[in-house]
Amino acid sequence: MSTLDPADWSALRALGHQMLDDMVDHLATLRDSPVWRPMPAPVREGFEAPIPAQGTSPEALYERFQTDIQPYVTGNTHPRFMGWVHGGGNPVSMLAELLAGAMNANCGGRDHAGIAVERQVIAWAAAMLGMPAQTSGVLLTGSSMANFVAVLCARYKVLGQNGRTEGVRNAKLTAYASAGVHRCVPGALDMAGLGSGSLRRIPVDENFQMDLAALRAAIAADKAAGCTPFLIVGTAGTVDVGAFDNLDILADIAAQEGAWFHVDGAFGALAVLSPTLKPATAGIERADSVAFDFHKWAQVTYDSGCVLVRDPAIELATFAQATSYLAAAPRGLAGGAPWPCDLGPDLSRGFRALKVWMTLSAYGTDALGGIVDDTCALAQHLAAAVAASNRLALLAPVKLNIVCFGVSGFSDAQTADLVADLQDEGLFAPSTTTINGRLAIRAAIVNHRTTQADIDALVAEVLRRT
Ligand SMILES: Cc1ncc(COP(=O)(O)O)c(C=O)c1O
Numbered sequence: 047m048s049t050l051d052p053a054d055w056s057a058l059r060a061l062g063h064q065m066l067d068d069m070v071d072h073l074a075t076l077r078d079s080p081v082w083r084p085m086p087a088p089v090r091e092g093f094e095a096p097i098p099a100q101g102t103s104p105e106a107l108y109e110r111f112q113t114d115i116q117p118y119v120t121g122n123t124h125p126r127f128m129g130w131v132h133g134g135g136n137p138v139s140m141l142a143e144l145l146a147g148a149m150n151a152n153c154g155g156r157d158h159a160g161i162a163v164e165r166q167v168i169a170w171a172a173a174m175l176g177m178p179a180q181t182s183g184v185l186l187t188g189s190s191m192a193n194f195v196a197v198l199c200a201r202y203k204v205l206g207q208n209g210r211t212e213g214v215r216n217a218k219l220t221a222y223a224s225a226g227v228h229r230c231v232p233g234a235l236d237m238a239g240l241g242s243g244s245l246r247r248i249p250v251d252e253n254f255q256m257d258l259a260a261l262r263a264a265i266a267a268d269k270a271a272g273c274t275p276f277l278i279v280g281t282a283g284t285v286d287v288g289a290f291d292n293l294d295i296l297a298d299i300a301a302q303e304g305a306w307f308h309v310d311g312a313f314g315a316l317a318v319l320s321p322t323l324k325p326a327t328a329g330i331e332r333a334d335s336v337a338f339d340f341h342k343w344a345q346v347t348y349d350s351g352c353v354l355v356r357d358p359a360i361e362l363a364t365f366a367q368a369t370s371y372l373a374a375a376p377r378g379l380a381g382g383a384p385w386p387c388d389l390g391p392d393l394s395r396g397f398r399a400l401k402v403w404m405t406l407s408a409y410g411t412d413a414l415g416g417i418v419d420d421t422c423a424l425a426q427h428l429a430a431a432v433a434a435s436n437r438l439a440l441l442a443p444v445k446l447n448i449v450c451f452g453v454s455g456f457s458d459a460q461t462a463d464l465v466a467d468l469q470d471e472g473l474f475a476p477s478t479t480t481i482n483g484r485l486a487i488r489a490a491i492v493n494h495r496t497t498q499a500d501i502d503a504l505v506a507e508v509l510r511r512t
Contacts, residue, residue: 069140076123076125081124081127081475082120083118084470089114093114120132121475123493124495125493125496127475128489132342133342133343134495135346136409138401138405138409139402139405142347142400142405143401151397152394153395155393160400161385163403164185164399167402168352175327176331177356180358181354182354182362182389183389184352185395186390188339188341189351190351191351191353192337193353194391195355196234197277198365199334200221200305200334201214201364205217218274220274221235221245221277222264222265222278223246223256225256226254226284226287227310228281228284228310231279248261253443254443255291256280258295258299261296262299277305278305278306278308279308279310280309281314282310282311283313287443287445288314288447293328294332297333306335307332307333308334310337315330316338319414320422323446334356335356337353338351340405342492344406345414345493346405353390421493424497427498428449428489438453439452442481442486447490450486450487451487452486453512461486462478464487465478476504
């Protein structure tokens, strides 16, 4: 038998120390590097090699990492990355990943500290959102999976165990969300066997909030057609513009209709940590389920999504399966039920909770709420600069941390080129989206490292090119 551990640990220890020093330097000097670099073809081709039969030394692999991987990652740690909705991570979370790797805990189940830490994180998340203490939940890859878990819970609520064993069959179930809903919600309905066509995309008003009269009309029309409205999804922070639906009224409507009320708060849920923004989240505490990410505004390293389910019995009933090889026991390592594998789709799962717990513990919710406030203040600063320029125009109201703007007289192709140029040259990484039929430059300010000088530099660079 051979082991993968070295006979003498000193070389590995030295390499590990070097890696740690280098990665701390990397985080400390992020500004000195481009935001992003396109991967040269030969480097990319280096990752099309056959699987190696013989090993390579970790020292050589680390060199390869430094030349072929590190320079070409997404760049979302960089203060001038403002695309999509990417968190910047944090150094404590990076260290937690090392510890979690050393523990190599399987957090699907069993009775161990990994499960206790995750339960702590879930309890903190429920308290943060104002949900009841018994709220259950699990950590997942991201909000896409969290929304999927929520849809499955809603399906269980309406179809019961039969829905699990027999499938949806002829049930005509309909779900409702704003036109600004993230693609993962129709995706979740698709994966749940309900069909993405069961989602009614309700028009939004000028503030990109779901039009409640249109929602009521859609529900009435579906009921008249023999459908069962089973799920209302409110969005706390839409992906395009950061709009909040009126969650309180959605909760009322869901209660009247006997429908499951779910909130997709992928990043926006974290607005509860800001005293000034918290009122926009009113009603989130009434949700049957909430999906959100720690890897976005809470700055935990990827990946760390979370779903919360108000009624723990429903989450358990949605996923639990009895098998002899995974039977819970009153004591021993098989104790401590219910296990995360009975609360979500994953069985084997890593120790995500450690980096979340360490991040929340190291910084505290006040500091994280401060980042939410600061990034929103930067968005307002950008919005003001855009509004003050006669060459730029805001394409959507700025309520949160996302600014969508355009260049006067630019075609969509010119806007796309401008954004790609900024990315290719490693200067800034905004993304694009389409607002009212026009391609927008979209700056989502999520990263705790971004400063006002970065925003001013972005505006200056855009203006220089227009
Ligand atoms: C509103 C919203 N919902 C869901 C998601 C999907 O989250 P994830 O990328 O963590 O799967 C996003 C991602 O940006 C989002 O903005």
